Amino acid sequence: MIRIFSFLLLMSFISCKKKEIEKNKFYEDLALQRSEILLENIGKKYYEKNCVNCHAGKDVKDNFLENSVRNQKRSERFFIDFITKQDSLLKNGNKEALALKDWSNQNAYSHNFVFNDREVKAILYYLKK
Numbered sequence: 530m531i532r533i534f535s536f537l538l539l540m541s542f543i544s545c546k547k548k549e550i551e552k553n554k555f556y557e558d559l560a561l562q563r564s565e566i567l568l569e570n571i572g573k574k575y576y577e578k579n580c581v582n583c584h585a586g587k588d589v590k591d592n593f594l595e596n597s598v599r600n601q602k603r604s605e606r607f608f609i610d611f612i613t614k615q616d617s618l619l620k621n622g623n624k625e626a627l628a629l630k631d632w633s634n635q636n637a638y639s640h641n642f643v644f645n646d647r648e649v650k651a652i653l654y655y656l657k658k
């Protein structure tokens with residue numbers, strides 16, 4: 530009798546634990562979802578304030594910036610450096626940055642935004658989304 534009882538007790542303990550794990554997973558997913566939405570919104574805000582005038586809206590067809598971010602040929606590090614210190618990339622003869630200048634017919638504009646890595650990553654995240 531005691532055996533059966535303790536067995537049942539053990540089973541109910543295990544099933545409680547399992548529920549608890551499922552509940553934690555639910556809250557973890559929710560938190561992740563919220564932080565992704567937050568990241569996207571921050572990126573959107575920064576993009577619309579600083580980039581949209583030249584680069585057009587994200588949903589405009591053939592947005593070359595969006596395409597470039599999406600196709601992942603360039604590294605995230607390059608994007609961060611390009612956006613925050615294009616001047617110094619050009620001065621140091623960075624091939625990728627020089628090629629981009631050729632591509633734009635030596636457009637005089639230079640990207641030297643005062644953003645930290647996380648802010649640029651939010652913009653990239655928004656563009657990729």
Ligand code: HEC
Nearest residue numbers: 579580583593594597608611612629630633636638642652
């Ligand atoms: C005054 C116009 C202007 C603004 C504002 C501007 N850009 Fe650009 N962007 C350009 C031009 C022109 C190029 C082409 C390359 C060059 O000439 O430097 C370019 C190229 C780029 C590229 C390289 C794209 C590729 O093909 O890989 C990235 C990345 C980029 N811009 C990001 C941004 C971001 C992010 C912002 C806003 C925070 C921004 N730009 C704001 C004009 C602008």
